[in-house]
Amino acid sequence: MLEDLEQLRREVRLIEEEAFSEGDYRLALACVRESWRLIELVAKLRGDLDAQSTTNVLQLHLDADTAKKIAETYLSRREGLNADE
Numbered sequence: 001m002l003e004d005l006e007q008l009r010r011e012v013r014l015i016e017e018e019a020f021s022e023g024d025y026r027l028a029l030a031c032v033r034e035s036w037r038l039i040e041l042v043a044k045l046r047g048d049l050d051a052q053s054t055t056n057v058l059q060l061h062l063d064a065d066t067a068k069k070i071a072e073t074y075l076s077r078r079e080g081l082n083a084d085e
Helices: 002-021 025-046 064-084
Strands: none
Touching: 002 025
């Protein structure tokens, strides 16, 4: 099965190269995503990658004034970033 996945990855790579050379960047990007999925699957099957992922959740309770200050600070910093573009 690993050989089949490796062959599929090679085929996706060829499609990606052709799409890129023809200027079809959407297809090329889709191929990159699919290649990444295949690489990840092969790594999981080989035991090189932990199949479980960890999600950390932080729950905060803010009063209205604090939430407003955080939002205003965030927005003011975003405006500064947009001005640089």
